[in-house]
Amino acid sequence: MRKLFFSPENSPSSSSISQFPTFSRQAGSSPSRLTYADSVMNRTLRMAEPIIMKWNPETTTVAAVTSLFYENHREAKELIQWVNNLQKAMGLVVMENTNQEKLVRAQNLMQIAMKRLQKEFYQILSMNRAHLDPESVSNLSSRASTRSSTSGYEDDGDDDIRAANQLIFSEVEGASRAAMADLKLIAECMISSGYGKDCVNVYKIIRKSIVDEGIYRLGVEKLNPSHIHKMQWEVLDVRIKSWLNALETAVRTLFDGERMLCDHVFARSDSIRESCFTEITRSGAMTLFGFPENVVKNSKKLPEKVFGALDMYTAISNHLPEIKSIFSFDSTTNIKTKAETSLITLSEYVKSALNDFELAILKDSSKTPAPGAGIHDITIDAMNYLSQLADHRSILTEIFPESPPPEHNLLPETYMGLTNPDDPPPSPISVKIAWLILSILCKLDTKSKLFKDASLSYLFLANNFQYVVVKVRHSNLRHMLGDKWLLLHEYKVKQFASSYERLGWGLVIESLPSDPSSLTSRDQVKETFRKFNRTFDEVCMKQSLYVITDSSLRDEIKKSLARKIFCSYRELYDTHGRTMGGDRNTAVLVRFTPDDVGHRLSELFSDRVEPGTTLPFASSSVGFGSPCSFERW
Known part of the structure; x- marks a missing residue:
């Protein structure tokens, strides 16, 4: 108690001291005279009791149904002040071991006041849900930051805009700030009086319901694995898109605003701030950050799922610094870990998906040639897949930081168009994409042997290589493979076209x-x-x-x-x-x-062939060269 009442940081304020009797005891005074503690207690009881009893919810109807902070804010602050003084007076009585009857009376008053303040705390939290929603609280900081950064700018037009914006936000901002200030005032009073648990319990119940409701309204719910596995991709894709929007709002508004409110209300106690924020947000945050891992582990394997995984990876990766900042308490480590685990799971899934893609190409054994030696379905599907992947090249670079497996390093430098030793080496993901395209080209070479006529085989290769080249040139694949790769494969198209002319039209020319x-x-x-x-x-x-x-x-x-x-x-x-x-x-x-x-x-070479047209196809091994030699490509 000595430490509590006489340490510098807990010493009574000048305004509080001024309300205590300012006399001192003299040596040798009679024991029948009042002690200093008794005098302070008598005066404090005389001043505090009327206002505390006035707002006792159990004795007056008005006090039971009316909010003190709403009806009479000045009187509310006065009640807080006298509760603080009553606490100090009780401390003096305890130290001097004087009139215990007065101490019991003071304690009863303290309990009545705490019930009143707990009720006020609950009413402020409940009645100001709109003003204390995380978005409003979060915007307080951003608007203050904006005002600070532009306060020195002297432009009449901008001044008018700022004034108009201030009018729009002033009412909401003022209400939010007032409610936050009142909550902080009550919380500090109750905690310093030893009733912090009652205050914290009310705060946790109300604010947790707000966070949980916010997560639900954002469309995020905890799904069991069997439900996800049965879900059609179209439905799951909608949920993923909804989750992407939810993550943005939850991190930058819901969790950030809740952290700011918690830090403000319980600014005097680090431990209370931490326990409140952790308990309020844990359930919602774990559901939100665990969604990607749940999806990739339990949903069906589909080629298009990789793009949802990349979008989710991008979202978490972009917001990870904010997540770490908001959930910086030791007790929220598991929340940060959940977000990081989802990143790792998504990364491994993307790597696995690309390996499955390569394996699917190599295993394709269809014997139906492309009509008219045109574009094969495998060329269209594979290149569309890779061009969409290239739209995520920055994230793919993050997912593939290391070199590809040793067998992929067998790519000759000429295949990538690297003939100058001073050329910078391609990135690991560029090598991976180049290898996948090479797998496609090798498969196309095998498909070309389905044609009985060798000239038709070359026309098929020219058509399909041209499709690959055009797809690379007009997508982000160009940035990954480079212009030298394009020049090399454009030259290959010309070679195939020349071979087609020589074999297909040679008799006419001769x-x-x-x-x-x-x-x-x-x-x-x-x-x-x-x-x-x-x-x-x-x-x-x-x-x-x-x-x-x-x-x-x-x-x-x-x-x-x-x-x-x-x-x-x-x-x-x-x-x-x-x-x-x-x-x-x-x-x-x-x-x-x-x-x-x-x-x-x-009239030759129409871009389509009529259905039912019979073409000179055969499944024999008529061909040219090796099925897939690097020298050929």
């Missing part, structure tokens, strides 16, 4: 003389026209079944064929076509005009 004037006899001219008619007609009939889906590749191949066929035929036609006019079989010999040839070429 049927045309490089110099029409070298044909000196009429028979040579006739044979040349006959050979061109036959080969051109056959090849055009065959090639009309094939497609080139990319417009730029289609135009390049058409231009190349026009240079090699149309121009050569026009020269042959201009040189010898009219000289055949006297022949009875001219119409048979010269079946095509240059315009006819140009028209036939322009």
Whole structure:
């Protein structure tokens, strides 16, 4: 008690001391005279008893139904002051071991006052739910920060805006600050009087209900594993999106505002602040931060689930510094650990999903070729998957900080376009993505052997490689693989297109003389026209079944064929076509005009094939080169 009442930090304030009798006992005074403690107690009881009894909820109807802090704020602060004085007077009586009857009377008054203050504490918390909601409390700090940062700015327009904003928020802000101040005043009085437990219990019950209700309203609820496993992806995806919004609001508003309120009300006691905040937020926080781990562990394996996992990883990672700051107490370590565990679980799931993706490509054994040597479904699906992954490249870089497995390091430097020793090495995630695309290209090489015609195999590879290149160029994959990778694979597309032209159109090109004037006899001219008619007609009939889906590749191949066929035929036609006019079989010999040839070429490679079209496919091993050699790529 000596430490409590005579230590510097607990010494009575000047305003409190002024209300005590200011006399001292003299040596040798008569024992019948009042002691200093008795005098202080008498005066304190005389002043404190009327106001305490006035607001005794058990003796007056008005006190039972009215809020003291709402009806008469000045009198409320006066009651707090006299309760504090009563506590000090009781301390003096205890130290001097004087009139115990007065001590019992004071204790009874103290109990009545504590009941009153507990009731007031409850009423303030209950009646000001809107003003003490976490968003309002959190905004107090942000608005104060904004005012502080702009207080020196001298612009009339901005001054008007700030004044307007101040008018909008002043009422809510004022009510919030007043309620927080009253709660703090009551809490400090009850705690210093030894009734902190009653105050804390009320606070925990009301504020926990607010936090739990807030989590529920944000759409977060604890789900059992079997429920998640049975859930359709569309439903689970909606829940994930709802959780992403909930995390943002919960961290920056709900938990942050609750921490600020708790720190303010119980500013005098670190232990009470910690116990209150921990008990209020533990259940809601554990449910919120445990949701991602629950989802990835218990939901069905689906390719699209990886994007939900990446979104959840991004959200927790971005908010982790705030989470650690808000839940900085030792007793909230398990909450921080739960958030960090979810990050680890999500990271491991993403790594596993990419390995499963690679394995699915390698295991694909479908024997149905792409119609018209067009884009295979595996190319479309795989590249769409990877391009969406690339949208999360910054997070993937965080998830894949180490080098990929040793077998992935077998990628030759030329595959990544790295021919200069001074080139910076690619990031681990770039190597991982490059390896996955290589797996796709190798699988496409295997698929190309399903075509009986070798030229068709090359057209299939040109189509699909072009799709890969375009997808990389127009997505964030470009930033991961680099322009050198693109140049290398664009060159591969040209090689495949050239091989297709050579094998598919070689007979037509060879049927045309490089110099029409070298044909000196009429028979040579006739044979040349006959050979061109036959080969051109056959090849055009065959090639009309094939497609080139990319417009730029289609135009390049058409231009190349026009240079090699149309121009050569026009020269042959201009040189010898009219000289055949006297022949009875001219119409048979010269079946095509240059315009006819140009028209036939322009109609080739429609971007779709009609259903039911029969194409020259075969599952034989007709092919070229090794099934997947790095030198080829």
